[in-house]
Amino acid sequence: MAVIAIDNLVKTFGAVRALDGLDLRVEPGEVHGFLGPNGAGKSTTIRILLGLLRRDSGEVRVLGADPWRDAVRLHRRLAYVPGDVSLWPNLSGGEAIDLFGQLRGGLDRRRRDELLERFDLDPTRTCRTYSKGNRQKVAIVAAFASDVELYVLDEPTSGLDPLMEAVFQDEVRRIKREGGTVLLSSHVLAEVEALCDRVSIIREGRSVESGTLAELRHLTRTAVTVETARPLTGLEALPGVHAVRDVDGRTHLEVEPAHLDELLGHLVRFGVRALTSAPPTLEELFLRHYGADAADGHATAGAASSESRAALR
Amino acid sequence: MSAFAGTGRLTRLVLRRDRVRLGIWLIGTPLLGYALAASVSGVYPDDAARHGYATTSASSLVARAFNGPIAGADLGAVVVAETYVTLAVTVALLSTFAVVRHTRQNEETGRAELLGASVVGRYALLTAALLVVVGVNVLSAALLALALAGTGLPVAGCVAAAAAIGGVGLAFTGVAAVTAQITVTSRGANALAAASVGLAFLLRAAGDVFGDVNADGTRVDSAWPSWLSPLGWGNQVRAFGGEQWWTLALPVALLVVAVAVAYALAERRDLGAGLVAPRRGPARAPASLLSPAGLAWRLQRGALLGWAVGVGVVGFCMGVAADEFNTMIAENPAAAEAIAAMGGGANLVDAYLAAMLALFALTIGAYVVQALLRVRADESDGILEAVLATAVSRGRWLGTQVAAAVLGALALLLLAGATTGLGYGIVSGDVLGETVVLGGAAALRLPALLVVAGVVTALFGLLPRWSVVLSWTALLAFLLLGQLGAVLDLPQAALDVSPFTHVPSVPAVDPTVLPLAVLVAVAAVLVAAGVAAFRHRDVPS
Ligand SMILES: Nc1ncnc2c1ncn2[C@@H]1O[C@H](COP(=O)(O)OP(=O)(O)OP(=O)(O)O)[C@@H](O)[C@H]1O
Ligand SMILES: [Mg+2]
Numbered sequence: 125m126a127v128i129a130i131d132n133l134v135k136t137f138g139a140v141r142a143l144d145g146l147d148l149r150v151e152p153g154e155v156h157g158f159l160g161p162n163g164a165g166k167s168t169t170i171r172i173l174l175g176l177l178r179r180d181s182g183e184v185r186v187l188g189a190d191p192w193r194d195a196v197r198l199h200r201r202l203a204y205v206p207g208d209v210s211l212w213p214n215l216s217g218g219e220a221i222d223l224f225g226q227l228r229g230g231l232d233r234r235r236r237d238e239l240l241e242r243f244d245l246d247p248t249r250t251c252r253t254y255s256k257g258n259r260q261k262v263a264i265v266a267a268f269a270s271d272v273e274l275y276v277l278d279e280p281t282s283g284l285d286p287l288m289e290a291v292f293q294d295e296v297r298r299i300k301r302e303g304g305t306v307l308l309s310s311h312v313l314a315e316v317e318a319l320c321d322r323v324s325i326i327r328e329g330r331s332v333e334s335g336t337l338a339e340l341r342h343l344t345r346t347a348v349t350v351e352t353a354r355p356l357t358g359l360e361a362l363p364g365v366h367a368v369r370d371v372d373g374r375t376h377l378e379v380e381p382a383h384l385d386e387l388l389g390h391l392v393r394f395g396v397r398a399l400t401s402a403p404p405t406l407e408e409l410f411l412r413h414y415g416a417d418a419a420d421g422h423a424t425a426g427a428a429s430s431e432s433r434a435a436l437r
Numbered sequence: 438m439s440a441f442a443g444t445g446r447l448t449r450l451v452l453r454r455d456r457v458r459l460g461i462w463l464i465g466t467p468l469l470g471y472a473l474a475a476s477v478s479g480v481y482p483d484d485a486a487r488h489g490y491a492t493t494s495a496s497s498l499v500a501r502a503f504n505g506p507i508a509g510a511d512l513g514a515v516v517v518a519e520t521y522v523t524l525a526v527t528v529a530l531l532s533t534f535a536v537v538r539h540t541r542q543n544e545e546t547g548r549a550e551l552l553g554a555s556v557v558g559r560y561a562l563l564t565a566a567l568l569v570v571v572g573v574n575v576l577s578a579a580l581l582a583l584a585l586a587g588t589g590l591p592v593a594g595c596v597a598a599a600a601a602i603g604g605v606g607l608a609f610t611g612v613a614a615v616t617a618q619i620t621v622t623s624r625g626a627n628a629l630a631a632a633s634v635g636l637a638f639l640l641r642a643a644g645d646v647f648g649d650v651n652a653d654g655t656r657v658d659s660a661w662p663s664w665l666s667p668l669g670w671g672n673q674v675r676a677f678g679g680e681q682w683w684t685l686a687l688p689v690a691l692l693v694v695a696v697a698v699a700y701a702l703a704e705r706r707d708l709g710a711g712l713v714a715p716r717r718g719p720a721r722a723p724a725s726l727l728s729p730a731g732l733a734w735r736l737q738r739g740a741l742l743g744w745a746v747g748v749g750v751v752g753f754c755m756g757v758a759a760d761e762f763n764t765m766i767a768e769n770p771a772a773a774e775a776i777a778a779m780g781g782g783a784n785l786v787d788a789y790l791a792a793m794l795a796l797f798a799l800t801i802g803a804y805v806v807q808a809l810l811r812v813r814a815d816e817s818d819g820i821l822e823a824v825l826a827t828a829v830s831r832g833r834w835l836g837t838q839v840a841a842a843v844l845g846a847l848a849l850l851l852l853a854g855a856t857t858g859l860g861y862g863i864v865s866g867d868v869l870g871e872t873v874v875l876g877g878a879a880a881l882r883l884p885a886l887l888v889v890a891g892v893v894t895a896l897f898g899l900l901p902r903w904s905v906v907l908s909w910t911a912l913l914a915f916l917l918l919g920q921l922g923a924v925l926d927l928p929q930a931a932l933d934v935s936p937f938t939h940v941p942s943v944p945a946v947d948p949t950v951l952p953l954a955v956l957v958a959v960a961a962v963l964v965a966a967g968v969a970a971f972r973h974r975d976v977p978s
Contacts, residue, residue, distance in 0.1 A: 173828045177975045196830045204826040210819040212736065213622065216718025219726060226727040227827035247720040252621060263823070 125276055127305045128173060133182035133330075135168055142168045144329035146182070146384035150307055155300055157316040157323035158309040161338060161414040165329040166309045167207065170278050172203055173307075178402050187274060199231040203267035207309075209259040211251035217249030217262050236269040237427035242291050257283035268295050275299060275306045281315060293318055315404045325413045332413050337406075344404040344412065345378040348387070353395030362386055374398075443557035447565035451539050459573050462531050466524065466577045467584035470599075473520040474588045477514060487515050491655035494518055498756045499789075505669075506657035508678025513594040516585075517676050524602050525671050526634065528577070532570050534632040536613035539566035542623035549605075563614060563703055567696060570610045578603025594677035597685075601671035604688035607704040608667035609634060611695025611820065618702035621710065628743070635667075635747065641669035667691060729834055729861020733841035736806055741845050744804050748797065748849050749856045755793045756871075759786050784945065790875060793946035796881035797853040799916050799937060801846050802889045806840040806908050813904050816977050829855040831972045839894055839964055846886045854879025878943040884956035888936035889915070891963025898970030901978045914976040 128150035133144040143165045150156040160166050173179040173186050175195030184191055189198050189333070211220045218240075225231025242245055243261045251259065260283045267275060281292050289312070296306055296319050310316055316323060317337060324334040333340060345366065350356070351374045359368050364383025369376045380386050384401075391399070404412075452459070481487045493508035494500040500507075505521055508514040524710065540563055547776050586592050609630065611751060616629040644663025656678060663669030673684045777816035812835065817819040858875030862868035892911050896904040915935040918927070932938045936959070939952040 171822070176822055176825060177976075179972070195825075196828050199826060199828040204823070206819065206823055206826075208819060209823070212732075212820065214739075215722075216720070216737070218720040219718060219722040222722035223727060223732060224823065224827060226722075227729070227824065227829050229828050248717040250716065250718050383967075 125152075126150060126185075127187055128156075128307060129183070129185045130169070130173075131183040133169070133172065133184060134180045134242055135165075135172060135177060136180055142329055143172075143179075143182075146326060146329060146404075147331045147334075148326075149326055149334070150305060151322075151434070153281070153303055154213070154303055154321040155296060155306040155308060155319050157320035158307055159311075159316065159323055159413075160326040160332075161408065163430075164326045166326065167278055167375070168329075169326075170204075170307070170309065173276060174199075174202075191401075201272050202274040202276055203228060203270045203272045205260075205263045205275075205280040207282055209260055209263040211254070211262060213252035214250060214352045216248055216250055217245060217254060217258070220251055220262050221247065221266045221269070225270055228266075228270050228272070231269040232271055233269075236265065239265040239269055239295070242295075243288060255283070257285065257288065259282060261288070264292065264295075268299070269370065273304060275304060277306065278309045281310070281312060289315065313410060317406055327414065340409055341403055342381050344409055345380050346384065346401055346403055348377050348379055348399070348401045350375050350391055350396060350400075351398040352391065353397060356391075356394050356402065358390065358397045362390055440560045440566055442561060442666050444561045444564045444568070446764040447561050448568050451565050451569045452772060455535070455538075455569075458535075459569070462524035462535075463573055463577050463580065466528065466602075467580040469527075470520060470524060470581045471584040474516045474585055474590070477516045477519045478588060481512065482516050484510070487512060488655065490518075494656055495650045495657050498646050499755075501645040501657060502758070505641065505672045506645045506648050506659045506663070508656060508672075508675045511591075511594075511677050512599070512656040513590045513677030516588075516590065517594075519596050521602070521671060522668075524581075525605040525668055526638065528574065528602055528606040529634045529637075529668070530631065532574060532606045533613040533616075533634065534627060535570045535573075535619050536610055537623050537626045537630065539569070540614070541617040541620070541626045545621070545623050551909060560700060560703060563617075563699060567610065567614060571754075572693070574603050574606035574610065578606070591677065593680060593757050596675035597674050597680040597682070600685050601674040601676060604674075604685055605667055605671050607692045608670070611692040611699075612667075612755070614699035615695050615702070626875055630730065637666040637668040640666035641672070644669055645672070646799035717911060719966055726960065729829055729837040730841065735835050736811065737841055737845055740804075740808065741848070744801075744845075744849055745852055748853045750803070752797070752853045752856030753860040756790075756857040756862070756865055756875075759793075759857075759861045760864040784916075786861075787945040789880045790861065790940075791878070791942040793857060794854060794875070794879050795880060795919070795937065795940070795942065797857075797879065798850065798940065799886055799912075800852070800921060801849045801882075802886055802912050802915065802937075804849060805842050805846045805886050805889045806843055806893055806912050809838060809890055809897075810905055810908055812838050812897055813901060816901065819977070822977055825976055831976075832968055835894065835897075835968050835971050839890055843883075843890050843936065846890075847880065847883055850879045850882055850886070851876050874944060878948075881943050881948055881953065882937075882940050884953045884960065885936040885940050888956055888963065891960040891967070894967030895963045895970070896967070898967035898974070901974070904926075 126149045128148060130146055131147040133143050133146040133148075134141070146165065146169060148158075148169065153262055158166055158169075168177065172179050172184060174194075175191040175198070178192055184197055187201055191198055216222070221236060221240075221324075222231070225236070243265060244319070245258060245261045245265065249258075251262070254262065260280065264280055267277070281289050283332060293315065296308070299306060306319075308316070308320065320337070322334065322336050323340065325332045325340075333343070356375050359365055360378060363381065363386060364380035365377055365387060366380075367378045481490055488510045491514065494504060494507040500518075500899050503522065503635065504518045507518045543562060563697055578599045582596045583603060585595035585598060612633050613626070613630040616633070617623075617626045620626045620629060633973070640662045641659075642667070644659045644661060645657060647660040648657045648663070649660075650656070659669060659672065667688055670687045673681060673687075675681050726735055815824070821834075824834060855872050855876040858872035859868060859878070861875070862871035865871065887913060893904065893908045896907050896911075902906065915937055918932055918935040919937050936956055939956055941948050941952065
């Protein structure tokens with residue numbers, strides 16, 4: 125049974141349709157990346173998963189329960205790190221961590237101290253005096269020190285420095301090893317690539333894409349640069365080849381992964397001198413899904429790419 | 438001059454952000470002044486009545502402490518005695534909050550940082566706030582002078598009285614400019630400035646109590662402590678009693694000095710930092726903190742302690758002053774009757790004590806509103822979201838907050854009654870008896886405070902975005918109904934809106950159960966409605 129199962133979820137704020145038929149599946153034991161441009165509805169979805177917001181329509185199950193009706197029971201089994209952490213200004217960091225842990229139903233003291241050490245956080249400072257990154261660490265430590273089944277993280281590392289980012293990734297891997305499930309909303313693509321088993325991309329309140337990174341890559345074109353002994357001809361006639369340009373005697377083109385074979389068969393007839401092929405970078409992948417012409421879902425995989433990328437920049 | 442760069446733009450921003458508040462302040466103060474002056478003229482229509490009022494005010498230590506030194510038996514002097522302290526304290530607090538709101542609060546929320554990074558000098562924020570608040574004070578005083586003159590009082594006196602009140606505003610504008618540099622939080626800056634208003638009040642009260650009464654018994658000349666208080670300076674202008682215009686220079690001088698100090702402090706400190714170094718806390722939470730109730734206690738105990746000190750000191754002084762009424766009955770039966778009407782019942786001292794306890798209950802209403810509105814602050818800045826994502830239910834969380842506010846109010850009521858009783862007991866000779874009786878009498882006011890808590894809870898559940906404004910408005914309405922209802926001759930139906938109207942005026946009359954039971958029931962319905970609505974709405978909203 126899926127840890128998180130959302131079907132056709134709709135949430136409106138007055139005239140704003142924040143979620144517009146969203147679907148999401150998170151399986152047990154996976155680290156699931158939850159991605160989308162600003163305002164796509166990630167935080168709204170997460171707040172519904174936590175029973176903070178009430179859905180307008182659609183089905184939502186978290187750990188098999190209804191997050192609105194069974195909020196309290198459910199919250200013993202999950203931990204949440206918000207993207208913008210605010211704390212009680214006059215409590216110390218250590219007090220805030222203990223308080224969150226206790227309100228959630230207890231926390232592992234040894235791990236708490238270990239995490240404080242690893243994240244290099246001084247628990248005696250009052251929360252008022254913490255920087256944004258340190259406030260974020262308080263929430264992370266409080267969440268990771270609790271023994272729960274599901275971790276819901278909404279841009280948890282938005283204020284962390286690279287060193288702390290590495291510690292964070294270690295901890296997520298530990299959770300995964302121990303069988304925990306993580307929903308990770310993030311704009312840090314390197315983090316997503318390093319941690320996530322599967323990702324879901326949403327846009328304007330709707331699911332656009334979901335799968336492993338390899339699968340997503342597969343839906344996107346590979347960039348090929350080739351230099352041949354004889355002038356290349358007949359490329360336009362090949363299936364799945366796009367954006368052919370000749371620059372300084374080299375040919376640049378893009379090809380859909382499914383048609384790579386045909387392309388290579390065609391190229392060898394012209395005497396290949398040099399060939400480079402690059403899978404799309406993660407940035408390119410996401411820019412395409414985030415971009416304005418990505419609205420029609422799966423069709424995006426075949427849409428013109430370099431043009432839309434240029435338009436985005 | 439680059440330190441002032443952007444001041445003009447920021448000033449417009451302040452005006453725009455606060456156009457409603459400032460408008461209410463600008464128009465409301467003159468209107469309130471007009472209404473009060475007009476009603477006082479009605480209550481003391483002839484020379485005999487005013488002479489009686491003036492001699493009573495001059496001879497009564499309580500009147501001197503709370504209304505200031507009366508300047509004579511003219512109608513204008515009576516109006517000033519009746520209205521000055523209310524208006525001056527209001528203007529002092531409004532100025533304080535406005536300055537802090539646009540300086541320290543901006544820094545605290547990080548807005549200042551955003552502004553500071555654009556083309557804005559380091560003095561610009563403070564200067565913009567000062568320009569606006571000083572401007573509003575001056576303008577509001579001018580309108581007040583016109584409003585007072587509109588009631589037919591001598592123009593020179595009206596100008597002096599209005600200028601005196603405007604001067605108080607300017608003085609505390611300066612004080613707040615300094616406190617906003619000292620503490621890190623706007624709450625702290627507000628508290629420090631409000632405490633200085635309180636200190637000014639006490640100094641003035643002391644100076645006026647120890648002042649001299651002139652030969653015909655209608656004028657008080659204050660002793661030196663009043664001259665140390667910005668609230669006292671306003672009295673020393675002696676509006677309608679041979680104006681001493683030069684005293685108006687005192688608040689202006691304080692403003693100038695304070696602003697210079699504030700700039701010097703702003704120059705020396707970092708953006709967002711204060712002058713008081715932050716303390717450290719424990720690395721681990723004590724077990725007492727680890728529950729919603731423990732948290733509520735921890736977050737409220739500081740404010741509660743401050744309130745307790747204030748309530749205790751004032752209660753004790755009120756109690757000691759009560760004995761004075763026994764002498765007054767003999768000397769001035771007219772005034773005695775007026776006070777008896779205020780508190781109800783036949784025994785003058787009891788009537789006075791009942792009136793004081795009623796006043797305490799209203800004041801403690803402000804504690805309830807302030808303590809309970811923390812729920813909305815928690816929601817707006819995201820703490821509530823994090824708490825409700827733990828295994829704490831909405832009902833339990835909100836219920837705990839209501840209980841904490843109500844328990845705090847009960848403690849304050851008991852303390853107010855007990856210290857009043859202690860003070861009166863010491864002068865009357867029955868310490869234990871009075872302490873217990875008045876403590877109990879004060880506690881009987883709790884049902885009215887339960888209703889206040891119910892109103893705030895219901896507003897938080899049903900109209901969260903409006904809950905702060907509407908809660909304070911409701912309390913203010915209760916206060917005005919209680920204080921001005923009788924003076925303005927409002928119909929009973931209007932007075933009945935305030936829960937405080939329904940509390941039996943113990944110890945002046947015997948307690949009755951029915952109205953208290955009804956208040957408790959109303960409060961229960963309001964709290965239940967608030968909790969139910971809160972459980973069914975979005976968080977944050
Ligand atoms: N309380 C609210 N009232 C009105 N509109 C809201 C509210 N909360 C969210 N929205 C709107 O819903 C949409 C989705 O917002 P949400 O915060 O879920 O986006 P997000 O994907 O988390 O974006 P980001 O990456 O910037 O965090 C936005 O258009 C936002 O303006
Ligand atoms: Mg978000």
